[in-house]
Amino acid sequence: GRKVLRSSIREFLCSEAMFHLGVPTTRAGSCVVSTKDTVVRDINYDGNPRDEKCTVILRIAPTFLRFGSFEIFKSIDRITSRQEPSVGKKDILRKMLSYTTRSFY
Numbered sequence: 001g002r003k004v005l006r007s008s009i010r011e012f013l014c015s016e017a018m019f020h021l022g023v024p025t026t027r028a029g030s031c032v033v034s035t036k037d038t039v040v041r042d043i044n045y046d047g048n049p050r051d052e053k054c055t056v057i058l059r060i061a062p063t064f065l066r067f068g069s070f071e072i073f074k075s076i077d078r079i080t081s082r083q084e085p086s087v088g089k090k091d092i093l094r095k096m097l098s099y100t101t102r103s104f105y
Contacts, residue, residue: 002037002039002054002055003039003055003056003057004041004052004053004054004055005033005052005053005055006043007033007055008055008057008084009030011028011030011057012028012057015027015028015059018030024089025057026061027059027060027061028057028058028059028060029055029057029058029060030057030059031055031056031058032055032056033053033054033055034053034054034055034056034076035053035075036077037053037054038051038052038053038054039051039052039054040052041049061104063104065096065099065100069096070093070096071084072084072085072086073087073089073093074087074092075087103105
């Protein structure tokens with residue numbers, strides 16, 4: 001998503017702190033601030049939103065595999081009726097699970 005600088009700095013610092021504490025996590029490689037794109041945020045939660053510059057964090061990980069990789073297999077949402085792109089494709093899910101366990105456990 002589009003973040004503002006203060007939340008990106010927090011993410012960057014927290015990921016580096018977790019790494020140096022020995023917690024397995026991705027690392028922040030860089031933080032880039034847009035010179036033109038903005039998002040509207042209410043920084044003080046007082047009903048006075050304002051434009052702030054967007055930022056992007058580059059994440060570095062040993063693999064692209066993440067928890068979100070498995071969300072595309074979840075069933076249809078009962079409330080929104082939203083259907084993920086790989087609902088019912090259990091053959092692909094089994095392959096991903098097999099790869100994950102072989103590679104990381």
